[in-house]
Amino acid sequence: MDWDKLRIFHAVADAGSLTHAGDALHLSQSAVSRQIRALEESLNATLFHRHARGLILTEQGELLFDATRAMSQRLEAAVARIRDSKEEVFGELRVTTTTGFGSLWLAPRLPKLYEKYPELKIDLMLEERVLDLPMREADVAIRMKEPSQADLIRKRLMDVHMRLYALPAYLEEHGRPETMADMHNHRLICQNTTSAQVSAGASMVAEILTHDVQSMLTVNNYFGVLQAVLNGLGIGVLPDYVTLDFPELERVLPEFESRDIPVFLAYPEELRSSQRIAAFRDFVTEEIFAHRKRERSET
Structure with a gap:
């Protein structure tokens, strides 16, 4: 098997374009095309479906791309170990x-x-x-x-640990919860239930929601939750590692937190x-x- 042709095939399959692969390999589009045709002839198989928007791998092409991708990853690992x-x-x-x-x-x-x-x-x-x-x-x-x-x-x-935080200005305006039941009167900011997250955080939010929280803002990551809390939108469920870098946050219901994560x-x-x-x-x-x-x- 011609390793150079496989290298060019891998670049074309990864880019989905003869032109883009040629740019990456510093080869002309015609040179790349010739190498792909030669590889297809040697395998007696069509590797790409060609259409106006680019190239799509055939079933045979997918099989070969899986192999060249694994080869590329192993080569990268070898180079990394040498370096x-x-x-x-x-x-x-x-x-x-x-x-x-x-x-x-x-x-x-x-x-x-x-x-x-x-x-x-x-x-x-x-x-x-x-x-x-x-x-x-x-x-x-x-x-x-x-x-x-x-x-x-x-x-x-x-x-x-996941904990509850808010800005002091928000708490002064809306009141500081003294019990979990008081969360009924506040907007809860947390990750949405469809987001990938640790089970401890999801369990904590589920427990809070049993107290009939009326207003919510859900975000798909904790960076967004933090930004909402820093803008005074409500009480947020956040990991404790953020607190030292954002000392303006005030912990709410300090006895309440998730299990160890x-x-x-x-x-x-x-x-x-x-x-x-x-x-x-x-x-x-x-x-x-x-x-x-x-x-x-x-x-």
Whole structure:
């Protein structure tokens, strides 16, 4: 099998266009087209349906793309391991975590990491979907539950709790709830029930709603919940890690909180020796230690 033709096929399948693939490969569209035709002839199969809006993989094309994608991911892993055999910390590090944790806790702390390792290139992927680390959809993950995928190294970073917060100005205008029943008179701001979220947060919201809450604002991530609370729209369900960075928030019904939510850092076993992973892991661990130390000093 001609590896060069497979490389070109993979680029075309990924881009969905001969022109875009040619730009990425620094080849003319006609050169790319010739390579694809030659590959189809060697396989005696049609790999793409061609139409005005671009290219769509045939069933045979999908099978080949699955194979070349796996090859590409394995090659990326090999290159990463080769580069990580050096002592320097540099290159791309793909980090996945939830929108809330990534935007509210991790991103504001990244300047310290870049200051220490200026040649590091972080691709921060914020989404609730759990990416497949063994298949190299990301290099390292921070998640609000223990990862279930095999062949991962796991480190429990901390526990967080969902709590109720509001602006003092909102509470002065609308009253401070003294019991859960008083939530009936307030607007609740929380993640919507269809959003991917930790079960502890969903259970907490379900309990609050048993008290006949009349007004609600639901958002699909905690960053949006925080913005609504900071604009005085009501009482929000938020993770406790936001409070130190937003001291203007006041905790509501302090005896009420969710059960422990474990936060795990995980990465593939094959990246055990990665200098980039080690640098990121140690940085996050140190920041969490400093965060918890500051939290204890202010309580």
